Amino acid sequence: MSTDGVEVERPTRERAAIGEDGRSRDRSRPALPDPLPMSVVDAHCHLDIADGEDGNWLGAAEAIKLASSVGVTRIVQVGCDLPGALWAVEAAQQYPNLIAGVALHPNEAPRLQAAGELDNALAEIERLAKSSDKVRVIGETGLDYYRTGQDGQAAQHESFAAHIDLAKRLDKTLMIHDRDAHDDILAILDREGVPDRLVMHCFSGDTEFARECVNRGAFLSFAGVVTFKNAQSLRDALAVTPLDRVLVETDAPYLTPSPHRGQPNASYLIPHTVRKMAGVLNISVAELCGALSDNADRAFGGSW
Ligand SMILES: [Zn+2]
Numbered sequence: 001m002s003t004d005g006v007e008v009e010r011p012t013r014e015r016a017a018i019g020e021d022g023r024s025r026d027r028s029r030p031a032l033p034d035p036l037p038m039s040v041v042d043a044h045c046h047l048d049i050a051d052g053e054d055g056n057w058l059g060a061a062e063a064i065k066l067a068s069s070v071g072v073t074r075i076v077q078v079g080c081d082l083p084g085a086l087w088a089v090e091a092a093q094q095y096p097n098l099i100a101g102v103a104l105h106p107n108e109a110p111r112l113q114a115a116g117e118l119d120n121a122l123a124e125i126e127r128l129a130k131s132s133d134k135v136r137v138i139g140e141t142g143l144d145y146y147r148t149g150q151d152g153q154a155a156q157h158e159s160f161a162a163h164i165d166l167a168k169r170l171d172k173t174l175m176i177h178d179r180d181a182h183d184d185i186l187a188i189l190d191r192e193g194v195p196d197r198l199v200m201h202c203f204s205g206d207t208e209f210a211r212e213c214v215n216r217g218a219f220l221s222f223a224g225v226v227t228f229k230n231a232q233s234l235r236d237a238l239a240v241t242p243l244d245r246v247l248v249e250t251d252a253p254y255l256t257p258s259p260h261r262g263q264p265n266a267s268y269l270i271p272h273t274v275r276k277m278a279g280v281l282n283i284s285v286a287e288l289c290g291a292l293s294d295n296a297d298r299a300f301g302g303s304w
Pocket residue numbers: 009140177178201202
């Protein structure tokens with residue numbers, strides 16, 4: 001299967017200030033887009049991750065307020081490590097329009113295993129997942145072969161399988177991060193058994209992989225990458241995805257949609273992505289917004 005030739009997210013807290021080209025980013029704040037005609041959900045966001053030398057560029061309260069002002073009224077806040085997971089749980093308790101995802105990012109798994117800390121960290125993720133009804137998601141977990149050699153992959157497989165098991169036992173939505181690892185994602189899902197609710201975050205495959213995921217019951221979540229000039233194969237994948245399986249996300253502060261590539265991302269910029277997606281799907285923006293909102297309710301186990 002083809003792999004993604006386009007930009008995908010940076011994996012750690014510290015790297016977001018540097019663009020894909022290795023140069024520092026334009027720090028200016030992108031303008032507010034025109035509001036959406038109906039409200040939508042940002043299905044994957046990192047409100048806690050600093051995007052620059054001076055910390056979180058917007059702050060959670062401001063990011064949520066700006067998002068609501070353009071119709072992005074609900075957000076899935078995703079923690080990628082233990083501090084991030086704890087942050088997500090507390091933020092979801094504080095803000096009614098957030099739900100939380102907790103997991104160890106695949107890029108965390110090899111480091112934790114090498115330190116002999118993977119089992120304890122997984123136990124802590126389970127404790128956090130049980131600590132609040134607002135934790136609806138186990139994720140982002142999965143596989144990331146972009147920076148991980150053969151030696152780190154075994155740790156990722158073990159961690160991914162443990163997260164699948166956790167999602168099933170706790171009846172949470174499994175949210176998958178997949179970078180350059182499509183075939184192994186499917187193989188491990190099939191071996192471990194697919195949970196009731198499954199989201200492919202920042203979907204990055206082609207039409208064939210989209211069909212494979214849909215056949216397993218997955219929702220495909222599209223990020224700002226779908227607006228990039230060089231992402232035609234991703235738009236083709238969106239075009240074959242049933243409307244009742246499509247989600248939209250920012251993965252903010254990463255993956256800023258056109259026309260603001262290079263500037264930091266935030267949930268309030270999702271209208272650019274939604275309008276592009278409506279064009280690809282050849283439906284009205286309002287119809288897509290309605291589907292995105294309904295789909296999020298089903299993908300994440302009900303409204304919030
Ligand atoms: Zn990810």
